[in-house]
Amino acid sequence: MSNERRLSLSQSARVLLVDDEPDILELLELALLRMGLEVDRADSVGAALACLNEARYDLCLTDMRLPDGEGLQIVRHIAAQNLELPIAVITAHGNMESAITALKAGAFDYLSKPVALEQLRALVKSAIQTPKSAPGLSAQGDDAQGLLGHAPAMQKVRDLISRVARSQAPVHICGESGSGKELAARLIVAQSARREHPFIAVNCGAIPENLMESEFFGYRKGAFTGADSDRDGFFQSAHGGTLFLDEVADLPLAMQVKLLRAIQEKKVRKVGATQEEAVDVRIISATHNDLARRVQEGKFRQDLYYRLNVINLTMPPLRELRDDIPEIAQRLLLRLRGASNVSFAPDALRALSTYDFPGNVRELENIIERALALCDDATIQLADLQLPPDAGSTQAAPVVADGSVALPDYLDQVERTEILKALDRTRFNRTAAARLLGVTFRTLRYRMERLGIKGADKDED
Template sequence: MTKLTALIVDDEPDIRDLLEITLSRMGLNTVTAGTLAEGIAGMQKHTPNVCLTDMNLPDGKGIELVQWIQQHAPNTPVAVITAYGSMDTAIESLKAGAFDFVSKPVELPRLRELVNTALKLAQNPEPAQEDNSDHGLLLGNSAQIHTLRNQARKLARSQAPVFIQGESGSGKELVARTIHQQGPRCDGPFIAVNCGAIPSELMESEFFGHKKGSFTGAVDNKAGLFQSARGGTLFLDEIADLPLPMQVKLLRAIQEKAVRPVGDSHEVPVDIRVLSATHKDLPGLVQNGLFRQDLFYRINVIEIRVPPLRERSGDIALLARHILQRIAREYECTPIALSDAAIDYLKGYHFPGNVRELENILERAFTLCDSDVIDSSDLQLGSSSSHIDPSWLAPTGEVMATEDIKLSEQGLDLEGYLEGIERKAIEQALEATRWNKTAAAKKLGISFRALRYKLKKLGLD
């Protein structure tokens, strides 16, 4: 089997020797250069599979070599070696197209992780154009979604932090998953976390883990989200909701590529890629002092925008068909279609909730529609087409008895109360019909499809 080749560009002989020994022990052929000109010549002569370059060279900057490789050999991953603490330089190199960076003094475990990840890219070169036969997670044929898929494919080949901007429900997590799945970390975990859903007092433990006995309730050691994502991708959704004290700790963890569990005196190195997203105006929050500028600068190395659904209404029919097929599979029902009038109705709707709202509309229509075709009238929001005749319920009227509706000191759990009514009504209908679902649906005044959906939802199936 032909050995892979690495090009090492550094003007310090000791550094070159260290890198050459390390990569040789990894089974790579190595070629070395001491200047920018020699590095370009080495690229032209040896066509290496991976390149490591120092940022400061006698006749130029390593970033110039990064730009040359981007133009002439874009399938060759290039990593930049920066001085300790030179985060601005590292970010500049990532924006120029560097695959990743490593700081001096070079930590050999970190270097080996970086090279192994780069070699996965080298052995899976970027396709020349988008493969239209498989849209993956990002469905659609609009120009906007084509652009988004191409951007995601290119960003998958980098380790640069990506900031995903988009409205709620537009598919930011799908973009993050696409970047993960198409990159060299696809075999590792994808950990998604909603930053706004974690109580502030638990954030440090959730992100970084904790040691047993470090606080009340810490009965065991716990690996945090950073450690759980090791070798893969950590997606920080709604990052704008992080409180300022946590932003400081997150910035350090991202920059140092290490975390310190609560109650531990040692840092734990973590090899992860960080992607983040929010629907809020993050630059505006920075200006108002609600989000740290240095953290924003660190996570926003590359920005990608997810278009709202109203800007790509031509994709609605394709998305709707896909959603309806998924719903039918989940609830083990026969798939149903949308009428042309229903599709036109959806195309004219503003969709403030984007794709997530489309899913909710179609799931409701799927359960309430009596035919095999959803028409525009079935898409009306806020209407109810379910009428239950209470005459067959328990003779005492126990389900709907007003004495059951009592407010506790904490108030009424309306959602739980209504779910209890629904569960009781369905159970009684099934018992009255000897679990004949078709007859039970008729007695309840709903479609068989709606009954199947409710049985799944309530765990009665």
């Protein structure tokens, strides 16, 4: 083992190995000693708990099956005692159910038998570099660094983010369009041991089905027409870091099978290759769809659902954070206005606080950006927001015969909501959004201009 490898880990790091098979213990101990670590051994649950009571460790690595119980008992003991000790479990080959159970109970990560030394070294390095107590996210921080708001729902999200950041378990983030799912994923990574490594965000709904395998796993030269050189996929690009699968519900069933194997085996095979290659990737997924319902409908594999949904994080919609909307709006305005001194009129802020925001924070940002362009002086007035007529109501106003709500305004509101949903699903790729809506690109562009919807230009006319 090179000096560079030894110096990459703390010289005082101490690992507890728990297994009742002497040959496996010896193999793992030798690998860890070569990494410059101190190692203690235990061959049962009772012996392991005694070691944990007597000494302080930087990592615990335990087999799931032990003579006097299960490794899960050790996982739960560490969690109950708040030891802030990363613990990884070793499971029988193909027994993902026990690994998922351990992850839900608080395990840091898992290894499958036979243990690959490359994966062992990656796990140990990640565990020992993970901060024991990840710093919490300040509710007063900038919206680019944290999630704003004092509502209990947002405080719960921040607390869960700080806790799951210390794990390697897959996280599934659910919530409505524009509620900040990718921001939450980035904040998890920012507090984890993978913060210095790649964060690869993939919009699963924007990739053509016939290209999915090569995009995810890469391909070898000559694998198909046009493959004139080797190319890495998303998994290889995210090696050592995090792969964020946005709108994962849009994956076709055939690709779900291949993704399931990659997650379970921690290996991928490039298109046209004969050998698999190991990848060290943490998976964070997100969708605005109800994945459990899609499983019931037969549109999403149940086994993949359980592997992605080890830890669930739900982002609250903006309408549940009404008391925080003025603060969030002020922060967004501060960022968007640049060097100008534009501010909100009181009635404009009140209107924002009572609006339902079907597009959530992304819609709020679009509204403020448009208002900045429309306001005549240094104050954003209510009219500059161009909110629908029912903005002061918590429910959509009905169209009634006496004309109390104009039908064109109501239809504009419905159209605007659906366009924003489509743009959110495609990460503001207007060509893909037009396909979802069943209109041409030119029609969508015209309607966006008419309704004042602005977004990044990610495609050409």
